[in-house]
Amino acid sequence: MNKTSVALLYGGRSGEHEVSLRSAASVYKHIDREKYYIHLIGINRQGVWFLQNTPGPVEDVLSIEEDVQMMISVIPGKGLSSSRGPISVDVVLPILHGTFGEDGTLQGLLEIADLPYAGADAGSSYLSMDKDIAKIIWQHHNLPVVPFRSIRKSQTEAKDFDWKDLLEDLKMEFSLPLFIKPSQCGSSVGVSRVEKEDLFQEAMEKAFRYDLKVLVEPAVNAREVECSVVGNESPKAFPPGELVPSHEFYDYDAKYIDPDGAALVIPAVLSQKEAQNVMDIAVRAYSALGCSGMARVDFFMDRLRGELYLNEINTIPGFTSISMFPLMCESGGLDYADLLDELINLALSKYESRHSLRFSLM
Template identity: 40%
Template sequence: MKIGILFGGKSAEHEVSCISANSIYNNIDTDKYEVYLIGITKEGKFRHFTGSPDMMLDCSWESAVSDSRVDILGNENPAGIYGTDMSVELDCIFPVLHGPYGEDGRLQGILDYSGIPYVGCKMMSSALCMDKIYTKQILNAEDVRQSRYVVVKKNHDTEDVRGALEGFTYPLFVKPANMGSSVGITKVKNYNELENAIKTAFRYDTKLLIEEGVDAREIEVSVLGNQDDIIVSTPGEIIINDDFYDYETKYVKSTSKLQIPAEITKEQIKEIKEIAEKSYRALECTGLSRVDFFIDRKDGSVILNEINTMPGFTKISMYPKLMEHDGVSYKQLITKLIELSFEQL
């Protein structure tokens, strides 16, 4: 079976995607799958990458691409890679892309149009989960507890924002509505810092949300499966040694650590797993997602933070580590995700 691994992309998470895809390539079951690497440049060009997989780690991969045409839409040919010296029809796509243009439904729509099976959530659920505001609105309707928040649009009035935040307790978190890996997020400790944080978030999106901070532990679960057969992993905890779990803490300084399993009560485990499955179903997720929670340090209550439909996927990332703890090895997980993609047809 011929698998195309898509990586890179136009978003600010291009580098993270390359690292995740490199890890998947190095661990996929090559006895079952013939693998082709397809990089997407920051300009959105699809390229057949033929160099050393290590070039993905420093994002130098663009210097080692073939002249073959990558045809995902399948206009003249089925989805595949076509050139003077090769003609490869792909059986499945594994899109290891994070953030806008990869995880937000746009790519999924193209793949749906092509008709090729692909790993992960479909177009609508990808779009809904990527947009933090729509996610909150849908889960509010499902009575899922979340942090208090205010939506801010590009043409916002500062005084209106101030009024909407009346009664909120600092710190606040200002977030672009459509971004992952904590890109563009600022922790705001007082009102004077708010406007600069809003400007930062607007570099990445035309709308944002301001959330009330919670003194909380950060708990995550991995969800695997389609709507008829869902597995929720043992919860794990992110132990943070910085001010908050931002992009630099995640990918540059590596000062956080993972605690698996999380040291929480049986009641909290049960509640987290039930909410994760309920939310996964409500947003019609398929394939995989990582669901992130807070546990309030004051009263122990469980608060849903967000859902990531294509979480970080290196061997040391939380999603595969949680599945590994529950008996699904990294290689088995990759195989299972590919198998799940064919069930969605």
């Protein structure tokens, strides 16, 4: 049997570089090497791609060897190449989180190179990555979201701008505490919970280090519920899970570094009606953004009223040993290796569908 050639991309330029190294190590350990030939391609923090030698026993983190003789070129219409010549790739499995990974830039590059790839396309990736735009679209589809305001960095650079005026304006709309987050970052990078007024400016400036647009939301006394969705035109949601953070909120360390950062309750302790509602809204949110392949949809569930709010969607969710996305799929009957099979099959199917279209009149 001929093996399918898979390019596993990991690393990248975003603040979630380390997360990607952990996710990719887990994927590499679980993918069926009897079915697939794996090209490991590590992307350093400057965005340079390097073909990697086949590693020995993989621990929890993949490394990136920056050998200039193994640098990768992406050639429009011709795929990938190195100094050794063209690299035969049937499908790309991008395990890259955050900026330059799941924001549509990588996906556009892979489409120009004429390579099938797993996950959402360029447009859906961008819409999903920008929390501001995603929430506007969800509101248009009558889906529930936490109230929010978006603030652009350029607004804070105007001559007549005053941080106190902005805070007072936000307090008129929301009450403290507030959550401040970059609009286009994931994994809680740059996120702050602001309980005191004198911490507001610092939290905003921190978020602006990662993005030119920042979201401000009121804190919700809520349970954190998540739902995995897999599929193209007919997506399927899996039974939701719940995160019970031991930190102040589910921050970067709790997600990826501290093994005791949160209790993962899978499946979540919900009534059948509540769980089905989560799954239904997850699929609607996924479809509203035109997603394909995979995503993890995150919710807040109000502890007092039980109301459900969409928080965000991740089109390349974490794949580490403690990541919710593969664990929820496994709980719903799709184990890790079979999940990777499904994502690869969905990628190839999406590529075939797109290539059935005409892009010119000739």
